[in-house]
Amino acid sequence: MENRILIVDDDEKLQRLLKEYLENNGFHVLSLMDGSQVLKTISTKSPDLIILDIMLPGKDGLEILKEIRREYLLPVIMLTAKGEATDRIVGLELGGDDYLPKPFNPRELLARMKAILRRAVSGEKDDSSRKE
Secondary structure (H helix, E strand, O other): OOOOOEEEOOOOHHHHHHHHHHOOOEEEEEOOOOOOOOOOOOOOHHHOEEEEEEOOOOHHHHHHHHHHHHHHOOOOOEEEOOOOOOHHHHHHHHHOEEEEOOOOOOOHHHHOOOOOOOOHHHHHHHHHHOOO
């Protein structure tokens, strides 16, 4: 079963490149240009991981991350041109699982995604084996 990845980024070229790269590596990719439909897309499409840009039109990625965290625990990788330590710290403190500044190597993003998804699957197995 292929993992579903939701990319939220207003850079159309980057979305196309990531979509092609990730699909060639066995992922099913959904894309949004802004954060207006993120919660609806999560509830209807059930992605396994979100790649979320911070600098988006309308609501920024940090606001969207807060909304996601109010309802969902799914992994979020913050992907952004803001690479300052303060920006990374805020993104992680608000619930991001990882932070990758642009420009980035797609292989590094893929490796980070796979590591996060491995931990998420491992965590589900651990949770299901616990007795209440």
